[in-house]
Amino acid sequence: MTVLVADDHAVVRRGVRAYLESLDDVEIVGEAGDGQEVLDRLGAMSVHRALPDVVLIDLVMPRLDGATTTALIVERFPGVRVVVLTGFGERERVHGALGSGASGYLLKDAGPGEVAAAVRAAARGEVFLDPRVARQLTREMVSPASGLGALTLRERDVLMLVAQGRSNQEIADQLLISERTARKHVGNVLRKLQLSSRTQAALVAVREGLVPPQGRPVGDDG
Structure with a gap:
């Protein structure tokens, strides 16, 4: 699986990259510091038919936020899956990301194994949710908002x-x-x-x- 990591904090990108690169079935093909850079990199990669399988993206970034970037990725590069890795678990952010087409939603205190599982699930065309996010969505199904x-x-x-x-x-x-x-x-x-x-x-x-x-x-x- 090929992955592009997007976060406006270099230390976060490096940490995620270091972990994922330790996995035998994952290759990091690039990094980006904001949503616009993600789109620019994907555009360049598409010319060479070398798009990543998964983009691991933060929600709060300069120039172009993660939810907007996710929607544009899904629209322009439909074969690329997006997994959100963020510190925010508010209902509206979760719905915004999933509504934009994200294939996964993780909170940044998730364990390394969950990050790997989310990336692998997205690459298979499946959806992976942080357990807390999944519980929140389940509660909403029982008592939907109006x-x-x-x-x-x-x-x-x-x-x-x-x-x-x-x-x-x-x-x-x-x-x-x-x-x-x-x-x-x-x-x-x-x-x-x-x-x-x-x-x-x-x-x-x-x-x-x-x-x-x-x-x-x-x-x-x-």
Whole structure:
């Protein structure tokens, strides 16, 4: 398995690299300090048809965060799997990462064996979750969130942009995603909030204090 390690802290990258390189079935093919560098490296690798099997990525990084980077990796390089390795286990971050297409989610205090297991599972096309994250998701299945609490961080961002009157293409440009992905996020927002139009979504955003009661007219482009 080939792996690219992405974290804005060099000491973390080196530690993860040192461990993974001690495994017989893993080869580290690169490092990156932020999301944009990840995409640049993958773009260069794709020219030579040498993309890694797995990208092990942090969520909080400069220039381009891990969730946004994950979504772009999945969109541009569908054969590459992404495993999140982060210090944050909040519900919204977990949903944001998994909603962006991550194949695994680990907390940084996970044991070395769990990191290896997550990488191997991702390379096989499977999903590996930190046990605490898995328990959290299980609890949510028993008592699912509703209203704004059901939205991921990315979906909240989309809701705020919808309330500002942005079209799907403008949302895509703002969030550095495709128009198709933006349209999908808008649809998820409407479905989760049980709404039928962008205008209703905008009113909810204003009512909940996400945006001030002003802005451009809201269209219904889906």
